[in-house]
Amino acid sequence: MMKPDASPLLSLVVPTKNRQEYAISLLQGVRACEAPELEVIVQDNSDDTTLQELVSGLNDPRIRYFHCAEPLNMHQNFDLAINKARGEYVCAMGDDDGIIIPAALASLHRAKSRGADALLTEMYSYSWPGIVHRIWGDMGGPVSSARVFPGIREQLLDPVVALEELFRRGSVGGLGLLPRIYHGYVSRTSLNALKEHCGTYFPGSSPDLANAVALVPFVDTMLFDPSVTLISGHSPRSGGGQGTAGQHHGELEDVSHLPPETLNNWDPAIPRFWSGTTIYAQSAVEAARAVDLSPAQTFNYKAVCVGCLIYQPTKYRKHIRAALLATGQGGSYLGPSLAAGYVAMTFRRSKSFIRNFAIYYLGIGILGRFDSIKDIMIQMSRGSDTS
Numbered sequence: 001m002m003k004p005d006a007s008p009l010l011s012l013v014v015p016t017k018n019r020q021e022y023a024i025s026l027l028q029g030v031r032a033c034e035a036p037e038l039e040v041i042v043q044d045n046s047d048d049t050t051l052q053e054l055v056s057g058l059n060d061p062r063i064r065y066f067h068c069a070e071p072l073n074m075h076q077n078f079d080l081a082i083n084k085a086r087g088e089y090v091c092a093m094g095d096d097d098g099i100i101i102p103a104a105l106a107s108l109h110r111a112k113s114r115g116a117d118a119l120l121t122e123m124y125s126y127s128w129p130g131i132v133h134r135i136w137g138d139m140g141g142p143v144s145s146a147r148v149f150p151g152i153r154e155q156l157l158d159p160v161v162a163l164e165e166l167f168r169r170g171s172v173g174g175l176g177l178l179p180r181i182y183h184g185y186v187s188r189t190s191l192n193a194l195k196e197h198c199g200t201y202f203p204g205s206s207p208d209l210a211n212a213v214a215l216v217p218f219v220d221t222m223l224f225d226p227s228v229t230l231i232s233g234h235s236p237r238s239g240g241g242q243g244t245a246g247q248h249h250g251e252l253e254d255v256s257h258l259p260p261e262t263l264n265n266w267d268p269a270i271p272r273f274w275s276g277t278t279i280y281a282q283s284a285v286e287a288a289r290a291v292d293l294s295p296a297q298t299f300n301y302k303a304v305c306v307g308c309l310i311y312q313p314t315k316y317r318k319h320i321r322a323a324l325l326a327t328g329q330g331g332s333y334l335g336p337s338l339a340a341g342y343v344a345m346t347f348r349r350s351k352s353f354i355r356n357f358a359i360y361y362l363g364i365g366i367l368g369r370f371d372s373i374k375d376i377m378i379q380m381s382r383g384s385d386t387s
Helices: 020-031 050-058 074-083 101-113 159-168 188-198 207-218 239-244 276-290 301-311 314-327 336-361 373-381
Strands: 010-016 038-044 063-067 089-092 118-127 142-144 155-157 185-187 222-234 366-369
Touching (some): 010 020, 020 050, 038 050, 074 089, 074 207, 101 185, 101 222, 185 188
Parallel strands (some): 010 038, 010 089
Antiparallel strands (some): 142 366
16 A cells, blocks of 8 residues: 655545444545545544544555544534645545545646646535435435536636625525535645634534635635546435435524534524524525625525525424514515525426436436445546546
């Protein structure tokens, strides 16, 4: 096994807790690829050291394992991992995700040659065995080739424009074309500048969204590369997997992994319950304020309420009504300013339904079926098409 470079091109950081079966699959996939320009930081907050024993058995000096027995929230675990990274660029991912190492390093070399502070690429989607959808049934095994950013060619992007677009839709529908460390690549220089300003890489309740928004003032040049370099994994115990199963929601007070200040700082114009829609909106507002941006005049709070009405169960209607009152809507679900949002979001949801129907019912766009991320990484790194 090759030794890592003293200053690797890429640091892959993997915070994990009590999900050893997923983390070790990712690390086995890394071990199978000879790439000295890569290092992996495993920041383990598990209740035992089972993963440490598994990592030791890999005997790969590029994989640097750290364990913290003290209970940490998600933000603290991420921060610890990134602090230990030595690479010119850093990418964070969940323990159930994957990376196509040769494609990632090639894309980073192109980004570096163009002086990019951040790199965004395409990714495949993978549902681990055990994911059961209320409509599609058992979704486990297939790798989907459907594009996250269809039709976009290699180009330099403006993070400020991406942030304006995120605010316009109230952060509903994902991160868009923002720079990001989670499922993206960011230079160590930009990350250090963010940490110096905020004291953390994640100044908001949801780490991925908070980091993406807060990076905007610290990223001058960003490259989009349509090459596929990452695999977004959804396991039964992840947020993505719970969302697929319709379980990713609850009262804020019952969500243990949120930072303690979240409840006190919750924006009254955002429905006060836990879901992907609400936590993304709260995080966008928190992060923007942390880096001296002002979302109050441009952030589309009404789009958040519309998203909640469409995606979330009826048990949270009282929270949605209270947020509508705070936006000046008067608590009505039928105001004229909400009508366009209903139409646009229903159309977007219909497109998603058609895409999932094609993949999980008709089998269109499936590259193959796999039992684990390790198997995907090994096959993709040995010459499969990643463009």
